[in-house]
Amino acid sequence: MSKLKERVVRHSPSRGTGSPDVWGIYEPDTGSIQYICADPATKKAALIDIAWNFDPQHYRFSTESMDQVLDLVRENGLTVEWVLDTHPHADHVMASAHLKERTGAPNAIGEKVHDIAKLWEEIYNMPGVFDPDRDFDRLLAEGETFRIGELEVRVMLSPGHTLGSITYVCGDAAFTHDTLMQPDVGTSRADFPGGNTAQLWTSIQDILALPPQTRIFVGHDYGTDERDEPEWEATVAEHKAGNRHVKDGTSREEWIKRRDERDATLPLPDRILAALQINLRGGRLPPAEDDGRVYLKLPVNRF
Template sequence: MSDEALALASQVIEDCRAGEMPAPVIRAFFDEATFTASYVVHDPVTRVAAIVDSVLDFDAASGRTQRGSADAIVAYVEREGLTVDWLLETHAHADHLSAAPYLQERLGGKLAIGREIVHVQETFGKLFNAGTEFERDGSQFDRLFDDGDTFQLGQVQATVLHVPGHTPADLAYVIGDAVFPGDTIFMPDFGTARADFPGGDPHQLYRSIRRLLSLPREGRLFLCHDYKAPGRDDYAWETTIGAQRDANVHVHDGIDEDSFVAMRTERDRSLAMPKLIMPAIQVNMRGGHLPEPEPNGTRYLKIPLDAV
């Protein structure tokens, strides 16, 4: 991870705040069933948009998928007259299924994730015995981003930061003055993401978060999840770099790496696995595509027994 990438991301935020590019318009869609915030981000001048971390509704008890959450995004995009250029995944989520293939079919756009997804595919391809037909090269995605890569959203400049720790493949997208950090960090009163999944590392997570928090304080943070911290009645998913530096209960300024790692490690030992981790990872490591139907025409998801 390069200092040049961080400097570029900081410059994007500063240029946007200075009015040298349009500020992106951001619409959140919160799925209470999975506590996930998805976003449509667009340039107000050209109406070019990106969709970040979409949700495919899934009922684990019945095995049924539905598209209500995704259809709400489709309706908004069509109503606002937006053109979708990008479908952005911050990482291979373990708590919800991605709706990216459905949205791509309906709205177009290129599907992107971090290049380190190949390591996630290798690890979980073995766990689910996915076979040689499951490519472990990221080819399910249209673009694999590296740290410091850039792209345009109309007249809004965007850049990518690799922020591993929660998983090896986590990215933060800096689009104008808006930062989408995925699961690395939550609202200041709730703290930070777990780091005990395969390939996770609390040391890496701390360094990734401190890297994010070195961006300009005015940068707007749009978080992927909220679980309502004790004493807070409403869900929230927008904050700032400055608010996190001042008040994040796990990683505010002054918390050193050793203290964070000790806290994160102890806390992670007490956490149950996400309810949808088995279906979510199987689908999301495939770019949101469901497994191919078997000869009887039915698709199946696997649950490895006594393996994790």
């Protein structure tokens, strides 16, 4: 049986002083990779891009992914210090608000979520409904730093997939979200509202300028024709040597043309129109209406 249909967990151990322990947790319904990044010395941890499971056929939610992550936290004696997201996701609903309630840890995302919120307020025709200052405890800027235990984390603005995506760099680990895919796949799409192929190229080059042995942890994997097991870790050196889209020697113009042509063939993710109006509330549903039920709004003939 293909492991692409299973909830795969792998531990990438610390490599020494200043290097975090990382657990990757594969979510098979969306091909998303969720992460625990922990300081080995203090056992303090951050949860990164955790999913709140959503069934787009029945519009029902469940918590098995966040439950699995919190079980791993307990099994490894960790204490959650941060709940982090790299961007408002299009393909899964973020568990940020629920994890904040369950762990007591503050939640954070990039400060340009303000601009993403304005863009999607227009798409949904819901002016003023999204308030990132209300729904996130910290909005992180380019170059800002914070700590997980004794480890310093640096924020890199990495636009292109969205206009406000960020990368978290913690020691020799970089959580690069939807910029790079695994070397045998290439790179991520840039055709969602606010996306920009040229900006994504620049963001990827900034990531590949990190030290060669930096472990790059990507946001998604869907396997390949030759590989039916999910993967999500490769070094900067491995990407520069063998990433099928952006290895050394690839020209900017060649990549932009290839990426734009590829993106033009891709369908809209089946969760995006539900997910964005929840994720831009920090993973909270809209308020219940007078019948006690919650409703989502979907634009017709917009995409």
